[in-house]
Amino acid sequence: MRNENMKKPNRREDMAPAVVALALVMAAGSVLAQDYRAPRTSEGEPDLNGIWQAMGAAHWDIEGHSARMGPIVELGALGAVPAGLGIVEGGEIPYSPAARAKQQENLKRWWKLDPAIKCFMPGIPRANYMPYPFQIIQSAQNVIFAYEFADASRIVYMNRPDFEAPGDNWMGHSRGHWEGETLVIDVSAQVPDTWLDRSGNHHSIEIHVVERYTARGPNHIHYEATITDPQTYTRPWKVSFPLYRRVEPNMQLLEFKCVPFAEELMFGHLSKGVWKAGDSE
Protein backbone atom coordinates (compact mmCIF):
# COMPACT_ATOMS: atom_id res chain seq x y z
CA MET A 1 0.00 0.00 0.00
CA ARG A 2 2.55 2.44 1.16
CA ASN A 3 4.78 1.81 -1.79
CA GLU A 4 1.98 2.33 -4.19
CA ASN A 5 1.12 5.62 -2.53
CA MET A 6 4.71 6.65 -2.80
CA LYS A 7 4.79 5.82 -6.45
CA LYS A 8 1.75 7.76 -7.50
CA PRO A 9 3.18 11.29 -7.43
CA ASN A 10 6.25 10.10 -9.24
CA ARG A 11 4.20 8.49 -11.94
CA ARG A 12 2.19 11.64 -12.36
CA GLU A 13 5.37 13.67 -12.69
CA ASP A 14 6.72 11.24 -15.25
CA MET A 15 3.64 11.67 -17.31
CA ALA A 16 3.44 15.43 -17.09
CA PRO A 17 5.23 16.19 -20.37
CA ALA A 18 3.09 13.66 -22.18
CA VAL A 19 -0.07 15.17 -20.72
CA VAL A 20 1.00 18.65 -21.80
CA ALA A 21 1.81 17.36 -25.28
CA LEU A 22 -1.52 15.58 -25.48
CA ALA A 23 -3.34 18.72 -24.35
CA LEU A 24 -1.58 20.72 -27.05
CA VAL A 25 -2.48 18.17 -29.70
CA MET A 26 -6.09 18.15 -28.54
CA ALA A 27 -6.25 21.93 -28.47
CA ALA A 28 -4.81 22.08 -31.97
CA GLY A 29 -7.24 19.41 -33.06
CA SER A 30 -10.21 21.25 -31.65
CA VAL A 31 -9.16 24.46 -33.35
CA LEU A 32 -8.96 22.57 -36.61
CA ALA A 33 -12.33 20.94 -36.00
CA GLN A 34 -13.93 24.31 -35.23
CA ASP A 35 -12.61 25.66 -38.50
CA TYR A 36 -13.70 22.68 -40.55
CA ARG A 37 -15.56 23.61 -43.68
CA ALA A 38 -17.79 20.84 -45.01
CA PRO A 39 -17.93 20.04 -48.72
CA ARG A 40 -20.89 21.67 -50.45
CA THR A 41 -23.95 20.07 -52.03
CA SER A 42 -24.82 20.96 -55.59
CA GLU A 43 -27.17 23.52 -54.05
CA GLY A 44 -24.23 25.16 -52.28
CA GLU A 45 -24.95 24.10 -48.71
CA PRO A 46 -22.72 22.28 -46.24
CA ASP A 47 -23.11 18.61 -47.10
CA LEU A 48 -24.41 16.62 -44.13
CA ASN A 49 -25.86 13.84 -46.26
CA GLY A 50 -25.08 10.46 -44.82
CA ILE A 51 -25.89 7.84 -42.24
CA TRP A 52 -25.09 8.92 -38.70
CA GLN A 53 -25.19 7.43 -35.24
CA ALA A 54 -24.35 8.48 -31.70
CA MET A 55 -22.18 6.30 -29.49
CA GLY A 56 -22.35 5.96 -25.74
CA ALA A 57 -24.91 5.26 -23.05
CA ALA A 58 -27.10 8.36 -23.33
CA HIS A 59 -29.99 6.28 -24.55
CA TRP A 60 -29.96 4.60 -21.13
CA ASP A 61 -29.63 7.81 -19.16
CA ILE A 62 -28.69 11.24 -20.47
CA GLU A 63 -27.36 12.28 -17.08
CA GLY A 64 -23.99 10.94 -15.94
CA HIS A 65 -24.45 7.57 -14.26
CA SER A 66 -22.64 4.50 -13.01
CA ALA A 67 -23.30 1.07 -14.40
CA ARG A 68 -26.26 -0.54 -12.68
CA MET A 69 -28.20 -3.76 -12.64
CA GLY A 70 -31.04 -4.09 -15.09
CA PRO A 71 -34.64 -4.80 -14.10
CA ILE A 72 -34.94 -8.24 -15.65
CA VAL A 73 -33.06 -10.89 -13.72
CA GLU A 74 -33.07 -13.38 -16.59
CA LEU A 75 -31.09 -11.00 -18.79
CA GLY A 76 -28.21 -10.82 -16.30
CA ALA A 77 -25.24 -8.81 -17.54
CA LEU A 78 -26.85 -8.34 -20.96
CA GLY A 79 -29.73 -6.42 -19.41
CA ALA A 80 -27.58 -4.25 -17.17
CA VAL A 81 -27.14 -0.54 -17.75
CA PRO A 82 -23.68 0.58 -18.92
CA ALA A 83 -22.08 3.64 -17.34
CA GLY A 84 -22.10 6.96 -19.13
CA LEU A 85 -20.58 10.40 -18.67
CA GLY A 86 -23.85 11.99 -19.66
CA ILE A 87 -24.65 14.44 -22.44
CA VAL A 88 -26.27 17.16 -20.31
CA GLU A 89 -24.13 20.27 -20.14
CA GLY A 90 -23.47 21.02 -16.48
CA GLY A 91 -24.25 17.42 -15.58
CA GLU A 92 -27.81 17.60 -14.29
CA ILE A 93 -31.13 18.39 -15.88
CA PRO A 94 -32.49 21.52 -14.11
CA TYR A 95 -35.80 19.96 -13.13
CA SER A 96 -38.28 21.65 -10.87
CA PRO A 97 -38.50 19.63 -7.63
CA ALA A 98 -41.84 18.13 -8.68
CA ALA A 99 -40.52 17.18 -12.10
CA ARG A 100 -37.43 15.55 -10.56
CA ALA A 101 -39.71 13.57 -8.26
CA LYS A 102 -41.67 12.39 -11.28
CA GLN A 103 -38.46 11.30 -13.00
CA GLN A 104 -37.51 9.28 -9.91
CA GLU A 105 -40.93 7.62 -9.97
CA ASN A 106 -40.56 6.89 -13.69
CA LEU A 107 -37.15 5.37 -13.08
CA LYS A 108 -38.53 2.81 -10.62
CA ARG A 109 -40.61 1.18 -13.37
CA TRP A 110 -38.97 2.52 -16.50
CA TRP A 111 -39.26 -0.74 -18.38
CA LYS A 112 -43.03 -0.65 -17.90
CA LEU A 113 -43.47 3.05 -18.61
CA ASP A 114 -40.95 4.03 -21.29
CA PRO A 115 -43.06 4.71 -24.40
CA ALA A 116 -40.26 3.45 -26.65
CA ILE A 117 -40.82 -0.08 -25.35
CA LYS A 118 -44.08 -0.05 -27.27
CA CYS A 119 -42.25 1.08 -30.41
CA PHE A 120 -43.71 4.56 -30.13
CA MET A 121 -41.80 7.24 -32.01
CA PRO A 122 -39.07 8.59 -29.74
CA GLY A 123 -39.30 12.35 -30.29
CA ILE A 124 -36.49 14.90 -30.45
CA PRO A 125 -33.76 14.91 -29.26
CA ARG A 126 -33.99 11.23 -28.16
CA ALA A 127 -34.17 9.86 -31.70
CA ASN A 128 -30.68 11.23 -32.31
CA TYR A 129 -28.92 9.21 -29.59
CA MET A 130 -30.79 5.95 -29.74
CA PRO A 131 -28.51 3.04 -30.65
CA TYR A 132 -29.79 2.94 -34.23
CA PRO A 133 -28.50 4.76 -37.29
CA PHE A 134 -30.38 7.52 -39.06
CA GLN A 135 -29.97 9.09 -42.44
CA ILE A 136 -29.90 12.75 -43.43
CA ILE A 137 -30.98 13.51 -46.99
CA GLN A 138 -30.64 17.15 -47.95
CA SER A 139 -32.37 19.18 -50.54
CA ALA A 140 -32.83 22.95 -50.62
CA GLN A 141 -36.46 23.10 -49.49
CA ASN A 142 -36.44 20.09 -47.20
CA VAL A 143 -34.02 18.05 -45.19
CA ILE A 144 -35.28 14.56 -44.45
CA PHE A 145 -34.32 12.62 -41.36
CA ALA A 146 -35.01 8.90 -41.73
CA TYR A 147 -34.57 6.96 -38.50
CA GLU A 148 -34.16 3.22 -38.42
CA PHE A 149 -35.99 2.95 -35.07
CA ALA A 150 -39.74 2.64 -35.58
CA ASP A 151 -39.43 4.05 -39.11
CA ALA A 152 -39.69 7.47 -37.55
CA SER A 153 -39.00 10.31 -39.95
CA ARG A 154 -38.95 14.08 -40.04
CA ILE A 155 -39.47 16.56 -42.81
CA VAL A 156 -37.50 19.72 -42.04
CA TYR A 157 -39.00 22.75 -43.75
CA MET A 158 -36.11 25.04 -44.68
CA ASN A 159 -36.42 28.82 -44.53
CA ARG A 160 -40.11 28.77 -43.70
CA PRO A 161 -40.18 30.36 -40.25
CA ASP A 162 -43.84 31.28 -40.64
CA PHE A 163 -45.02 27.72 -41.29
CA GLU A 164 -46.67 26.85 -38.00
CA ALA A 165 -47.22 23.25 -36.98
CA PRO A 166 -50.49 21.93 -38.38
CA GLY A 167 -50.87 19.77 -35.26
CA ASP A 168 -48.96 18.15 -32.44
CA ASN A 169 -46.47 15.49 -33.43
CA TRP A 170 -44.52 12.66 -31.86
CA MET A 171 -41.48 13.77 -33.84
CA GLY A 172 -42.24 17.47 -33.62
CA HIS A 173 -42.57 20.13 -36.28
CA SER A 174 -39.17 20.99 -37.74
CA ARG A 175 -38.23 24.30 -39.32
CA GLY A 176 -34.63 24.76 -40.37
CA HIS A 177 -32.13 27.26 -41.66
CA TRP A 178 -28.38 27.52 -42.13
CA GLU A 179 -26.16 29.67 -39.94
CA GLY A 180 -22.84 29.43 -41.72
CA GLU A 181 -21.67 25.85 -41.30
CA THR A 182 -24.50 24.96 -38.93
CA LEU A 183 -27.89 23.48 -39.71
CA VAL A 184 -30.25 24.93 -37.10
CA ILE A 185 -33.62 23.25 -36.59
CA ASP A 186 -36.41 24.62 -34.46
CA VAL A 187 -38.52 21.73 -33.19
CA SER A 188 -41.95 22.67 -31.85
CA ALA A 189 -45.32 20.99 -31.27
CA GLN A 190 -44.10 17.76 -29.70
CA VAL A 191 -46.56 15.64 -27.78
CA PRO A 192 -45.80 15.26 -24.05
CA ASP A 193 -45.80 11.47 -24.30
CA THR A 194 -42.17 10.82 -25.23
CA TRP A 195 -39.27 10.36 -22.84
CA LEU A 196 -35.68 11.49 -23.17
CA ASP A 197 -34.09 8.13 -22.31
CA ARG A 198 -34.68 4.85 -20.47
CA SER A 199 -34.33 6.48 -17.06
CA GLY A 200 -37.61 8.31 -16.90
CA ASN A 201 -36.29 11.70 -17.94
CA HIS A 202 -39.31 13.51 -19.26
CA HIS A 203 -40.83 16.75 -20.51
CA SER A 204 -44.23 18.35 -20.97
CA ILE A 205 -46.18 19.56 -23.99
CA GLU A 206 -44.36 22.88 -23.63
CA ILE A 207 -41.06 21.39 -24.78
CA HIS A 208 -39.26 23.44 -27.39
CA VAL A 209 -35.99 22.19 -28.86
CA VAL A 210 -33.46 24.05 -30.97
CA GLU A 211 -30.95 21.72 -32.61
CA ARG A 212 -27.60 22.64 -34.11
CA TYR A 213 -25.75 20.29 -36.46
CA THR A 214 -22.20 21.32 -37.33
CA ALA A 215 -19.75 19.17 -39.29
CA ARG A 216 -16.41 19.01 -37.46
CA GLY A 217 -14.76 16.73 -39.98
CA PRO A 218 -15.73 14.53 -42.91
CA ASN A 219 -17.15 11.86 -40.59
CA HIS A 220 -18.17 13.77 -37.49
CA ILE A 221 -21.03 16.14 -36.67
CA HIS A 222 -21.15 18.10 -33.46
CA TYR A 223 -24.74 18.02 -32.21
CA GLU A 224 -26.25 20.40 -29.72
CA ALA A 225 -29.82 20.84 -28.60
CA THR A 226 -31.20 23.50 -26.30
CA ILE A 227 -34.30 22.36 -24.48
CA THR A 228 -36.83 24.75 -23.01
CA ASP A 229 -39.90 23.66 -21.07
CA PRO A 230 -40.92 26.01 -18.25
CA GLN A 231 -43.45 23.52 -16.97
CA THR A 232 -40.71 20.96 -16.27
CA TYR A 233 -37.35 22.73 -16.00
CA THR A 234 -36.23 25.83 -14.11
CA ARG A 235 -34.18 27.11 -17.08
CA PRO A 236 -33.24 26.17 -20.64
CA TRP A 237 -30.56 23.47 -20.78
CA LYS A 238 -28.43 21.82 -23.35
CA VAL A 239 -27.34 18.38 -24.52
CA SER A 240 -24.35 17.92 -26.79
CA PHE A 241 -22.61 14.90 -28.24
CA PRO A 242 -20.87 13.81 -31.42
CA LEU A 243 -22.61 12.04 -34.27
CA TYR A 244 -20.39 9.67 -36.20
CA ARG A 245 -20.75 8.76 -39.83
CA ARG A 246 -21.27 5.06 -40.45
CA VAL A 247 -18.36 4.58 -42.80
CA GLU A 248 -18.77 0.88 -43.59
CA PRO A 249 -18.65 0.10 -47.32
CA ASN A 250 -22.17 0.03 -48.75
CA MET A 251 -23.62 1.18 -45.44
CA GLN A 252 -27.34 1.64 -45.78
CA LEU A 253 -30.30 2.18 -43.53
CA LEU A 254 -32.15 -1.05 -42.81
CA GLU A 255 -35.49 -1.43 -41.06
CA PHE A 256 -36.26 -1.67 -37.40
CA LYS A 257 -39.99 -1.87 -37.78
CA CYS A 258 -40.59 -2.67 -34.16
CA VAL A 259 -44.39 -2.72 -34.05
CA PRO A 260 -44.43 -6.53 -34.54
CA PHE A 261 -41.91 -6.83 -31.68
CA ALA A 262 -44.23 -5.00 -29.29
CA GLU A 263 -47.64 -6.33 -30.28
CA GLU A 264 -47.64 -9.37 -28.02
CA LEU A 265 -46.64 -7.12 -25.14
CA MET A 266 -49.41 -4.65 -25.94
CA PHE A 267 -52.21 -6.87 -27.22
CA GLY A 268 -51.36 -10.39 -26.05
CA HIS A 269 -53.82 -10.16 -23.14
CA LEU A 270 -56.64 -9.77 -25.67
CA SER A 271 -55.71 -12.88 -27.63
CA LYS A 272 -57.47 -16.19 -27.73
CA GLY A 273 -54.95 -18.88 -26.98
CA VAL A 274 -51.29 -18.18 -26.86
CA TRP A 275 -49.21 -16.63 -29.58
CA LYS A 276 -45.70 -18.08 -29.62
CA ALA A 277 -42.56 -16.51 -30.97
CA GLY A 278 -42.09 -18.03 -34.40
CA ASP A 279 -45.81 -17.98 -35.20
CA SER A 280 -46.89 -15.79 -38.03
CA GLU A 281 -46.09 -12.18 -37.30
Added chain:
Amino acid sequence: MRPRFSRFLAAAVAIVLLLPGLSSAQRGRGRGEGRITVPARATAEDRAALAQRHGAPPGWTVPRTSDGHPDLRGVWVEPGGPRGGRKLSELLTDPPEGGIPALTAQAQEDWDALQAYLEEHPADTWADRSLGERCVTLGAPVRANFNQYYKLVQNKDHVVIVMEWIHEARVILLDGSPHPDPDIQLWLGDSRGRWEGESLVVETTNYLPKGYAGTHQRGTPQGWFHSLNSKELVVTERFTLIAPDLIFYDVTIDDPLIWARPWTVMIPLKKQNEPLFEFACHEGNYNLANILSGARVSEQEAAAAEADSK
Protein backbone atom coordinates in the same frame (compact mmCIF):
# COMPACT_ATOMS: atom_id res chain seq x y z
CA MET B 1 -64.11 20.08 -40.91
CA ARG B 2 -60.95 20.55 -42.90
CA PRO B 3 -60.81 18.62 -46.15
CA ARG B 4 -57.64 16.84 -45.06
CA PHE B 5 -59.38 15.44 -42.03
CA SER B 6 -62.16 14.11 -44.19
CA ARG B 7 -59.50 12.45 -46.24
CA PHE B 8 -58.07 10.85 -43.12
CA LEU B 9 -61.43 9.54 -42.09
CA ALA B 10 -61.83 8.14 -45.56
CA ALA B 11 -58.43 6.51 -45.32
CA ALA B 12 -59.24 5.05 -41.94
CA VAL B 13 -62.23 3.16 -43.23
CA ALA B 14 -60.84 2.50 -46.68
CA ILE B 15 -59.25 -0.79 -45.71
CA VAL B 16 -62.71 -2.15 -45.14
CA LEU B 17 -64.60 -0.29 -47.81
CA LEU B 18 -62.19 -0.96 -50.63
CA LEU B 19 -62.38 -4.69 -50.40
CA PRO B 20 -65.67 -5.39 -52.13
CA GLY B 21 -64.81 -2.92 -54.87
CA LEU B 22 -61.63 -4.72 -55.68
CA SER B 23 -62.91 -8.23 -55.49
CA SER B 24 -63.79 -8.22 -59.16
CA ALA B 25 -60.43 -6.81 -60.15
CA GLN B 26 -59.41 -9.76 -62.22
CA ARG B 27 -62.49 -9.54 -64.36
CA GLY B 28 -61.78 -5.94 -65.29
CA ARG B 29 -60.00 -5.09 -68.48
CA GLY B 30 -57.39 -2.46 -69.10
CA ARG B 31 -58.94 0.64 -70.59
CA GLY B 32 -59.28 4.38 -70.33
CA GLU B 33 -56.67 6.68 -68.94
CA GLY B 34 -54.87 3.80 -67.35
CA ARG B 35 -53.74 2.76 -70.79
CA ILE B 36 -51.92 6.03 -71.30
CA THR B 37 -48.26 5.68 -70.65
CA VAL B 38 -45.06 7.21 -71.88
CA PRO B 39 -43.51 5.12 -74.62
CA ALA B 40 -39.93 4.28 -73.72
CA ARG B 41 -38.78 5.89 -76.96
CA ALA B 42 -41.11 8.88 -76.87
CA THR B 43 -39.81 11.77 -78.93
CA ALA B 44 -39.70 15.33 -77.70
CA GLU B 45 -42.78 16.02 -79.85
CA ASP B 46 -44.63 13.07 -78.29
CA ARG B 47 -43.86 14.42 -74.85
CA ALA B 48 -44.87 17.96 -75.68
CA ALA B 49 -48.19 16.70 -77.00
CA LEU B 50 -48.77 14.62 -73.88
CA ALA B 51 -47.79 17.50 -71.62
CA GLN B 52 -50.20 19.87 -73.33
CA ARG B 53 -52.99 17.34 -73.17
CA HIS B 54 -52.39 17.25 -69.40
CA GLY B 55 -52.47 20.95 -68.81
CA ALA B 56 -48.90 22.07 -69.43
CA PRO B 57 -48.61 25.53 -70.95
CA PRO B 58 -47.12 25.67 -74.44
CA GLY B 59 -43.35 25.53 -74.36
CA TRP B 60 -43.28 23.88 -70.91
CA THR B 61 -40.16 21.84 -70.31
CA VAL B 62 -39.39 19.50 -67.46
CA PRO B 63 -37.85 21.48 -64.58
CA ARG B 64 -34.44 20.26 -63.42
CA THR B 65 -32.64 20.11 -60.12
CA SER B 66 -29.20 21.58 -59.70
CA ASP B 67 -27.89 18.10 -60.52
CA GLY B 68 -29.56 18.31 -63.93
CA HIS B 69 -32.20 15.64 -63.37
CA PRO B 70 -35.96 16.05 -63.74
CA ASP B 71 -37.25 17.66 -60.56
CA LEU B 72 -39.80 15.32 -59.00
CA ARG B 73 -39.89 17.10 -55.66
CA GLY B 74 -43.24 17.82 -54.15
CA VAL B 75 -46.23 16.18 -52.54
CA TRP B 76 -48.05 13.68 -54.74
CA VAL B 77 -51.20 11.67 -54.38
CA GLU B 78 -52.69 8.80 -56.30
CA PRO B 79 -56.20 10.12 -56.75
CA GLY B 80 -58.38 7.50 -55.27
CA GLY B 81 -60.32 6.53 -52.26
CA PRO B 82 -63.41 4.43 -52.04
CA ARG B 83 -65.37 6.47 -54.57
CA GLY B 84 -62.82 8.34 -56.60
CA GLY B 85 -60.49 5.58 -57.55
CA ARG B 86 -60.26 3.12 -60.34
CA LYS B 87 -59.74 -0.55 -59.99
CA LEU B 88 -56.18 -1.70 -60.33
CA SER B 89 -57.19 -3.67 -63.39
CA GLU B 90 -58.31 -0.46 -65.06
CA LEU B 91 -54.81 0.91 -64.69
CA LEU B 92 -53.21 -2.07 -66.37
CA THR B 93 -50.88 -1.43 -69.27
CA ASP B 94 -49.47 -4.94 -69.43
CA PRO B 95 -50.66 -7.52 -70.31
CA PRO B 96 -51.98 -5.42 -73.19
CA GLU B 97 -55.16 -7.46 -73.48
CA GLY B 98 -56.01 -6.60 -69.86
CA GLY B 99 -56.71 -8.78 -66.86
CA ILE B 100 -54.35 -9.12 -63.95
CA PRO B 101 -52.64 -12.48 -64.38
CA ALA B 102 -53.58 -15.60 -62.46
CA LEU B 103 -51.69 -16.85 -59.46
CA THR B 104 -49.36 -19.79 -59.79
CA ALA B 105 -50.88 -23.04 -58.56
CA GLN B 106 -48.86 -22.96 -55.35
CA ALA B 107 -49.69 -19.33 -54.62
CA GLN B 108 -53.38 -20.01 -55.22
CA GLU B 109 -53.25 -22.94 -52.83
CA ASP B 110 -51.50 -20.80 -50.18
CA TRP B 111 -53.98 -17.99 -50.67
CA ASP B 112 -56.96 -20.31 -50.35
CA ALA B 113 -55.50 -21.88 -47.22
CA LEU B 114 -54.94 -18.44 -45.71
CA GLN B 115 -58.49 -17.41 -46.54
CA ALA B 116 -59.86 -20.59 -45.00
CA TYR B 117 -57.80 -20.05 -41.86
CA LEU B 118 -58.87 -16.44 -41.51
CA GLU B 119 -62.50 -17.40 -42.04
CA GLU B 120 -62.23 -19.58 -38.93
CA HIS B 121 -59.83 -17.36 -37.01
CA PRO B 122 -60.48 -13.74 -37.91
CA ALA B 123 -59.04 -12.26 -34.73
CA ASP B 124 -57.51 -14.90 -32.49
CA THR B 125 -54.43 -12.76 -32.06
CA TRP B 126 -53.01 -9.54 -33.44
CA ALA B 127 -51.10 -11.66 -35.96
CA ASP B 128 -54.40 -12.52 -37.70
CA ARG B 129 -55.04 -8.91 -38.62
CA SER B 130 -53.80 -6.98 -41.63
CA LEU B 131 -50.56 -5.04 -41.69
CA GLY B 132 -52.54 -1.85 -42.21
CA GLU B 133 -54.72 -2.43 -39.15
CA ARG B 134 -51.58 -3.24 -37.19
CA CYS B 135 -49.87 -0.06 -38.39
CA VAL B 136 -46.86 -2.03 -39.60
CA THR B 137 -46.81 -0.77 -43.18
CA LEU B 138 -48.90 -0.11 -46.22
CA GLY B 139 -45.93 -1.34 -48.20
CA ALA B 140 -44.12 -0.21 -51.29
CA PRO B 141 -44.54 0.50 -54.22
CA VAL B 142 -46.94 3.41 -54.24
CA ARG B 143 -50.39 2.10 -53.55
CA ALA B 144 -53.22 2.58 -56.01
CA ASN B 145 -56.59 3.96 -54.99
CA PHE B 146 -55.83 4.85 -51.42
CA ASN B 147 -55.66 8.64 -51.48
CA GLN B 148 -52.26 8.36 -49.85
CA TYR B 149 -49.91 11.35 -49.82
CA TYR B 150 -46.29 10.86 -50.85
CA LYS B 151 -43.61 13.49 -50.49
CA LEU B 152 -40.71 13.15 -52.90
CA VAL B 153 -37.38 14.72 -51.96
CA GLN B 154 -34.32 14.24 -54.12
CA ASN B 155 -30.67 15.09 -54.40
CA LYS B 156 -27.81 13.72 -56.46
CA ASP B 157 -27.58 10.30 -54.84
CA HIS B 158 -31.02 9.84 -53.29
CA VAL B 159 -34.71 10.03 -53.84
CA VAL B 160 -36.76 9.76 -50.67
CA ILE B 161 -40.44 8.95 -50.69
CA VAL B 162 -41.97 9.96 -47.39
CA MET B 163 -45.27 8.16 -47.01
CA GLU B 164 -47.84 9.86 -44.83
CA TRP B 165 -49.35 6.62 -43.63
CA ILE B 166 -47.02 5.23 -40.96
CA HIS B 167 -44.43 7.95 -41.58
CA GLU B 168 -42.05 5.70 -43.49
CA ALA B 169 -39.26 7.42 -45.37
CA ARG B 170 -38.31 5.12 -48.21
CA VAL B 171 -34.76 5.96 -49.24
CA ILE B 172 -33.90 5.08 -52.85
CA LEU B 173 -30.17 5.02 -53.54
CA LEU B 174 -28.99 6.34 -56.89
CA ASP B 175 -25.27 5.89 -56.31
CA GLY B 176 -24.88 2.66 -58.23
CA SER B 177 -24.36 0.57 -55.09
CA PRO B 178 -25.67 -3.00 -55.12
CA HIS B 179 -28.64 -4.55 -53.34
CA PRO B 180 -27.62 -6.15 -50.02
CA ASP B 181 -27.37 -9.87 -49.39
CA PRO B 182 -30.65 -11.64 -50.24
CA ASP B 183 -30.91 -12.82 -46.63
CA ILE B 184 -31.50 -9.22 -45.60
CA GLN B 185 -35.24 -8.87 -46.04
CA LEU B 186 -37.21 -5.69 -45.62
CA TRP B 187 -40.92 -4.87 -45.46
CA LEU B 188 -40.40 -2.13 -48.03
CA GLY B 189 -37.71 -4.00 -49.94
CA ASP B 190 -34.40 -2.51 -51.00
CA SER B 191 -34.68 0.16 -53.67
CA ARG B 192 -31.96 1.24 -56.13
CA GLY B 193 -32.66 3.85 -58.75
CA ARG B 194 -31.16 5.32 -61.89
CA TRP B 195 -32.09 7.95 -64.44
CA GLU B 196 -33.08 6.62 -67.84
CA GLY B 197 -33.61 9.59 -70.08
CA GLU B 198 -36.44 11.57 -68.54
CA SER B 199 -37.52 8.84 -66.16
CA LEU B 200 -36.45 7.78 -62.71
CA VAL B 201 -36.32 3.98 -62.76
CA VAL B 202 -36.28 2.16 -59.43
CA GLU B 203 -35.70 -1.54 -58.92
CA THR B 204 -36.72 -3.02 -55.59
CA THR B 205 -35.75 -6.47 -54.30
CA ASN B 206 -35.06 -8.06 -50.88
CA TYR B 207 -38.73 -8.09 -49.91
CA LEU B 208 -39.82 -9.89 -46.79
CA PRO B 209 -42.05 -12.69 -48.05
CA LYS B 210 -44.87 -11.57 -45.76
CA GLY B 211 -46.78 -9.30 -48.04
CA TYR B 212 -49.73 -11.65 -47.93
CA ALA B 213 -50.27 -10.57 -44.36
CA GLY B 214 -51.10 -7.17 -45.73
CA THR B 215 -54.32 -8.40 -47.19
CA HIS B 216 -55.78 -10.79 -44.68
CA GLN B 217 -58.94 -9.90 -46.40
CA ARG B 218 -61.64 -11.55 -48.39
CA GLY B 219 -61.77 -11.61 -52.11
CA THR B 220 -59.07 -12.12 -54.65
CA PRO B 221 -55.46 -11.06 -54.29
CA GLN B 222 -55.46 -9.37 -57.67
CA GLY B 223 -56.56 -6.02 -56.33
CA TRP B 224 -53.41 -5.21 -54.46
CA PHE B 225 -49.73 -5.00 -55.07
CA HIS B 226 -48.98 -6.33 -51.64
CA SER B 227 -51.49 -9.09 -51.41
CA LEU B 228 -48.97 -11.83 -51.94
CA ASN B 229 -45.28 -11.90 -52.54
CA SER B 230 -42.31 -14.20 -52.29
CA LYS B 231 -38.71 -13.27 -51.73
CA GLU B 232 -38.32 -13.45 -55.51
CA LEU B 233 -40.42 -10.33 -56.00
CA VAL B 234 -38.81 -7.65 -58.15
CA VAL B 235 -40.71 -4.38 -58.48
CA THR B 236 -39.71 -1.91 -61.17
CA GLU B 237 -41.07 1.60 -60.92
CA ARG B 238 -40.74 4.34 -63.49
CA PHE B 239 -41.48 7.95 -62.52
CA THR B 240 -41.91 10.35 -65.44
CA LEU B 241 -42.87 13.98 -64.92
CA ILE B 242 -45.19 14.56 -67.83
CA ALA B 243 -46.78 17.91 -66.94
CA PRO B 244 -46.27 20.44 -64.12
CA ASP B 245 -48.57 18.62 -61.73
CA LEU B 246 -48.59 15.10 -63.15
CA ILE B 247 -46.27 12.11 -62.88
CA PHE B 248 -46.88 9.02 -64.92
CA TYR B 249 -45.95 6.26 -62.54
CA ASP B 250 -45.49 2.83 -64.13
CA VAL B 251 -44.97 -0.09 -61.84
CA THR B 252 -44.18 -3.65 -62.86
CA ILE B 253 -44.72 -6.58 -60.53
CA ASP B 254 -42.56 -9.60 -61.31
CA ASP B 255 -42.74 -12.50 -58.88
CA PRO B 256 -42.48 -15.88 -60.62
CA LEU B 257 -43.48 -17.77 -57.48
CA ILE B 258 -46.74 -15.84 -57.23
CA TRP B 259 -47.88 -14.55 -60.61
CA ALA B 260 -48.21 -16.48 -63.87
CA ARG B 261 -46.52 -13.56 -65.64
CA PRO B 262 -45.30 -10.05 -64.80
CA TRP B 263 -47.81 -7.22 -64.99
CA THR B 264 -47.67 -3.46 -65.14
CA VAL B 265 -50.01 -0.69 -64.13
CA MET B 266 -49.74 3.05 -64.66
CA ILE B 267 -50.95 5.23 -61.82
CA PRO B 268 -51.17 8.96 -62.50
CA LEU B 269 -49.79 10.87 -59.51
CA LYS B 270 -51.17 14.38 -59.01
CA LYS B 271 -49.24 17.15 -57.33
CA GLN B 272 -50.70 18.67 -54.16
CA ASN B 273 -50.01 21.94 -52.41
CA GLU B 274 -50.45 20.59 -48.92
CA PRO B 275 -48.00 19.35 -46.32
CA LEU B 276 -47.91 15.82 -45.00
CA PHE B 277 -49.24 15.36 -41.51
CA GLU B 278 -47.62 13.00 -39.06
CA PHE B 279 -49.78 9.91 -39.03
CA ALA B 280 -48.99 8.30 -35.69
CA CYS B 281 -50.85 5.14 -36.56
CA HIS B 282 -49.48 2.67 -34.00
CA GLU B 283 -49.27 5.24 -31.22
CA GLY B 284 -53.01 5.76 -31.45
CA ASN B 285 -54.06 2.26 -32.45
CA TYR B 286 -57.12 1.63 -30.30
CA ASN B 287 -58.64 -0.09 -33.29
CA LEU B 288 -56.60 -3.27 -32.97
CA ALA B 289 -57.29 -3.62 -29.24
CA ASN B 290 -60.99 -3.09 -29.88
CA ILE B 291 -61.10 -5.68 -32.65
CA LEU B 292 -59.47 -8.27 -30.41
CA SER B 293 -61.52 -7.51 -27.32
CA GLY B 294 -64.67 -7.39 -29.45
CA ALA B 295 -63.86 -10.84 -30.79
CA ARG B 296 -63.46 -12.16 -27.24
CA VAL B 297 -66.83 -10.69 -26.23
CA SER B 298 -68.47 -12.23 -29.29
CA GLU B 299 -67.04 -15.62 -28.37
CA GLN B 300 -68.33 -15.33 -24.80
CA GLU B 301 -71.76 -14.34 -26.03
CA ALA B 302 -71.83 -17.22 -28.48
CA ALA B 303 -70.76 -19.63 -25.75
CA ALA B 304 -73.44 -18.26 -23.41
CA ALA B 305 -76.11 -18.55 -26.10
CA GLU B 306 -75.08 -22.12 -26.80
CA ALA B 307 -75.21 -22.96 -23.08
CA ASP B 308 -78.70 -21.42 -22.86
CA SER B 309 -79.99 -23.40 -25.79
CA LYS B 310 -79.00 -26.71 -24.18
